[in-house]
Amino acid sequence: MSIEEIAKQMVVKGKGILAADESTGTMEKRLKSVNVECTEKNRLHFRETLFSSGSMKACISGVILFDETLRQTSSSGASIPELIKKSGSIPGIKVDKGAKLLAGSDKEKVTEGLDGLRGRMEEYYKLGARFAKWRAVYSISSKHPSEQCIKSNAHALARYAALVQEAKMVPIVEPEVLMDGDHTIDKCYDVTSRVLAECYKELAIHNVNLKGTVLKPNMILPGADCKQRATTEEIAKKTLECLKKNMPTEVPGVAFLSGGQSEVEATKNLNAINKINDTSFHFTFSYGRALQQSALKTWAKSMKDTNKIQKVFDHRAKMNGASTEAKWNEKLEQSFAA
Numbered sequence: 001m002s003i004e005e006i007a008k009q010m011v012v013k014g015k016g017i018l019a020a021d022e023s024t025g026t027m028e029k030r031l032k033s034v035n036v037e038c039t040e041k042n043r044l045h046f047r048e049t050l051f052s053s054g055s056m057k058a059c060i061s062g063v064i065l066f067d068e069t070l071r072q073t074s075s076s077g078a079s080i081p082e083l084i085k086k087s088g089s090i091p092g093i094k095v096d097k098g099a100k101l102l103a104g105s106d107k108e109k110v111t112e113g114l115d116g117l118r119g120r121m122e123e124y125y126k127l128g129a130r131f132a133k134w135r136a137v138y139s140i141s142s143k144h145p146s147e148q149c150i151k152s153n154a155h156a157l158a159r160y161a162a163l164v165q166e167a168k169m170v171p172i173v174e175p176e177v178l179m180d181g182d183h184t185i186d187k188c189y190d191v192t193s194r195v196l197a198e199c200y201k202e203l204a205i206h207n208v209n210l211k212g213t214v215l216k217p218n219m220i221l222p223g224a225d226c227k228q229r230a231t232t233e234e235i236a237k238k239t240l241e242c243l244k245k246n247m248p249t250e251v252p253g254v255a256f257l258s259g260g261q262s263e264v265e266a267t268k269n270l271n272a273i274n275k276i277n278d279t280s281f282h283f284t285f286s287y288g289r290a291l292q293q294s295a296l297k298t299w300a301k302s303m304k305d306t307n308k309i310q311k312v313f314d315h316r317a318k319m320n321g322a323s324t325e326a327k328w329n330e331k332l333e334q335s336f337a338a
Helices: 003-010 024-033 040-051 055-059 080-086 117-126 147-166 185-205 232-246 263-275 289-301 306-323 330-335
Strands: 016-020 060-065 090-094 099-101 109-111 131-138 170-177 253-256 282-287
Touching: 003 060, 003 090, 003 131, 003 170, 003 253, 016 040, 016 289, 016 306, 024 040, 040 080, 040 289, 040 306, 055 060, 055 306, 060 080, 060 131, 080 090, 099 131, 109 131, 109 147, 117 147, 131 147, 147 170, 147 185, 170 185, 185 232, 232 263, 253 263, 263 282, 263 289, 263 306, 282 289, 282 306, 289 306, 306 330
Parallel strands: 016 060, 016 282, 060 090, 090 131, 131 170, 253 282
Antiparallel strands: 099 109
């Protein structure tokens, strides 16, 4: 399958991407929050429970994995990538090494991980991965993000994307403008526009085939501490406007990150965006917490009750699947409640 075909599959209507690429450190925080020890066995057990659920085939187009998980073997004896493929999804891999302090900046960050990436991509392909992910982060304040931060991260994202396509895999390009702060929705719009414009400028310079990419952006939202809250309709309108203005038409689609939204908020906002989508772009999800949080809490209380855990996960996956086609509503949310 070509990278263009894989990219289209990743953003197909009715399905979205499960972001299960939390690093060991992040998983430690998540498991600690539900009073579970962060062992390799526990991390695998939780993830395998999700990857073998019924909604995988119907609602999940791809799964982003962490290096550890890509190499693990499921309880059935199949490798985790094989289990995911059997479930009807495409295995992917997070390849960046995290956001580190950007030298010469005022505490801003740049994502590292380009060193040795060509060799790692060859290995990840052999292990079964067919797409990759790299996340850049930008904070908003009176002086952030700086031009230095925007340009440095765009350059790194483009070099990453070119190396991933060289390995015959699809790069997910994830420039995340963080929700932290008290900025308005208009400020988020302006910053996200600057970030996307620079990213696509660099992707063009690096000869990246945009038809074989997927964009994973933030929605246009006010900061978490902003007193001026935005309606769902306003979020949808500004998000669509921002993408139409800054995203080249060759890109097959967008898989939004949830970025601190609650499970239902992330579903509701995606549904609203698709309701007014008048473009050729497919808008879907690439959610971590917004797909897993309720399932994680259920798993922590009833680890051996696989059906119960999967029912909770399936509910969220179905709700988000419905939102990719603008078919979600409050009544549907309640009717499937576990």
